[in-house]
Amino acid sequence: MDTDVPGYIDENAVGFFAALKEWLAIPSISADPARHADVRRSARWLARQLQTAGFPTVQVWETGTADEPGLPAVFAQWTAADPAAPVVLVYGHHDVQPVEPLDEWDSPPFEPAERAGQLLARGASDDKGQVFFHVLGTRAWLAAHAAAAPPVTIKLIVEGEEESGSPHFADLLRRERERLACDVIVVSDTTMWAADVPSMCTGTRGVVAAQVDLRGAEHDLHSGSFGGAIPNPLHVLADLLVGLHDSDGRITLPGFYDRVAALTQAEREMFAKLPFDEKTWLGTAGKSGAVAGEAGFSTLERVWARPTAEVNGMWGGHTGPGGKTIIPCEAHAKLSFRLVAHQEPAEVTDTLRRYVADRTPPGIEATVTVEGLGVRPAFSPIDSPAVAAARRAMERAFGREVLFTREGGSGPEADLTGILGAPLAFVGVGLDEDRAHAPNEKADMGLLLKGAQTAAYLWEEFAAAAAELRQ
């Protein structure tokens, strides 16, 4: 062997970053119709790079319909020499967040700049840098092994609408289910705990959003004439909302926790190993406040591994200056539930509808409007073969123990695993301090190279775990 994986990556780092900067210079903002041509250009740029890197199959896939066209995803495939090798699908996205407010950027968002080992540009961390390290990692493995094909079949699916809520992604997955068929899905769009605390995400929460509208009298009533003897929709709404939690902060909807996968002792211990400082975390909320939540769980457990019910907005009656002694005729609230595996959005919305109907007193009419179908939670147990193999790869690259986290938010991962029927492994080297979605987004260049190393080892580890992955 002329070289090894780290050696190849070191030697090719300059070229890697030069290419990545070209890609970062394309303002592929999917939320901005004026930038849709750039999103298409970004897809073409990536396709060309993948061809140059040696991927035998590279395609740009259109999404949406003729009537409502979407933005393109890039698909690539490099088949293993061994037909029995596992098939690994890597997920990422090539679109980026908007850049406003522009005046808060230290350098223009689409003129990539290096500063003290950091690469500054919109998309550097979320998600172009993390997609691109897989290409370098694959080249490194091939060079280190003087091989013509990787030890697993690598498929890449890099979508162009993730920052707009992936509106056509589930349809694309269903349409291309056969070409995307795989044994494991690697998601590279998450963060690690810290640069010196490598970690893997093992789940994302699902979400259900609904609006509750209450109606009492036909018009606002004089509180002198009616006050005390007519139900007030705002009181009823407050009661409905308060009733969603018991005094332990548990959600009261019947059966709500029935499908919740309990945290294992091993996972709780892994969470507890993370150097979590509650005060610092509270500081990111902009104030030295306080934590609060479900009894019996730590803050990280609450945010990552437990479902929630949140009131996102509420309104009714007189909200202008001064007083108005009325019993308002209407009250409204927007609610959302974060779900964890294996809760089903449809079951939660059914239970919510029944709860509101049962708890609404005579004289008030209640309507529950659910937004869309919701997002299902995604979950990869820490002892699953996919996670274990990915962890070994990451530990080899970082030379230290890799811990586990989860994501409190929601993404397209549940669709990936649900539609394609393969387990997930989250392999990301972003950091919370990368300011994804905010001005001055950046990526740690050293971590992107560690990501490339991880990718190279990942193919080996998955190949070695072929039997377990196929179980």
Place this chain on the structure above:
Amino acid sequence: MDTDVPGYIDENAVGFFAALKEWLAIPSISADPARHADVRRSARWLARQLQTAGFPTVQVWETGTADEPGLPAVFAQWTAADPAAPVVLVYGHHDVQPVEPLDEWDSPPFEPAERAGQLLARGASDDKGQVFFHVLGTRAWLAAHAAAAPPVTIKLIVEGEEESGSPHFADLLRRERERLACDVIVVSDTTMWAADVPSMCTGTRGVVAAQVDLRGAEHDLHSGSFGGAIPNPLHVLADLLVGLHDSDGRITLPGFYDRVAALTQAEREMFAKLPFDEKTWLGTAGKSGAVAGEAGFSTLERVWARPTAEVNGMWGGHTGPGGKTIIPCEAHAKLSFRLVAHQEPAEVTDTLRRYVADRTPPGIEATVTVEGLGVRPAFSPIDSPAVAAARRAMERAFGREVLFTREGGSGPEADLTGILGAPLAFVGVGLDEDRAHAPNEKADMGLLLKGAQTAAYLWEEFAAAAAELRQ
């Protein structure tokens, strides 16, 4: 005696209504600065009429200050021949409500019209008609007794800002406390149960209004990143509001009921005699809804004789279209309490402040802003000498039993009784169907004449009850 009271009133009815129509033609809308000259004209018109009617003392009193002038009140006095006779102060107002929406009026609001025994005009019932019947009643008594002076000293105070919330009235009462000194106060600005169910109001509720503002994080937070582990101001607000009532609909503020005058058995029986149809009453709320309120009390008792806590408005978080998965940083509510005798607005606001402070969890900042000083409740027990005498007068005029009601709303009565230190008797002949404050306001002409009869008998009954009134 050449005539009796009813006879005199019959003979002079045409002239009475002709004069009243002149007054009703003056658009004395206190809420409209463009009509303030008309409010002044209305005061001068009344002063001239009172002089013509024989009142020896008639004055137009300016209100407010040089910097912030108010609208004038009219004061008149007719002293009894007997220096030991009781002094009776009659309260009413000569300003009227705005008239919008104008296109809903069947005839122009300031062109008084007669139709089937009804007098149609803004102010016909509220309150010019009810002020003016006292003049006819006084003349009737003098004619029937061929007397040169009434049997009690009559004082009239007719304010010009009642429909604007009487902003200068309490100051005027304090300034003119000596000239307004009296043994009993007659308020003629309320309604009877029905044309064939004469009744007297015996109390008005007080009111305290406040805004509660809650603040959590510095900015709205992502509910994926923080949901489940940070207090949500909307949840805290809902909890604060729900906690104001127990499961019996009683208000939980410590000591809230301590000063509440319990309903007497006699008063409950009187309320129960009223031909109250709950379904019809609910219909005035515009919908066949349901009643609800404090356990152990009827609907009328709840509205008239029990204090309340109402949420008048509430807002916070995302209230626009679609969903937004945030933990909002703010939550707000406007509250008002209706008070009954002998609750003190200042005590209620203190208790509210303590309640909010005690119930606000760590991580949330709460502010309570109270509007003004509030309005104290007013109350005249049904067995008080003033009420008993007024009831006898009214029963003589109507020839049937007079029942008792209360008002759920709030007015300047508490200031009158509190500042002048005299008991109240509510003598009004308006009806709820008079559409005070709405288009097509009207007064029943027959009832206005019954009001004049009541006034005439009132002076006799008060004179006869002199000893009890002075106790």
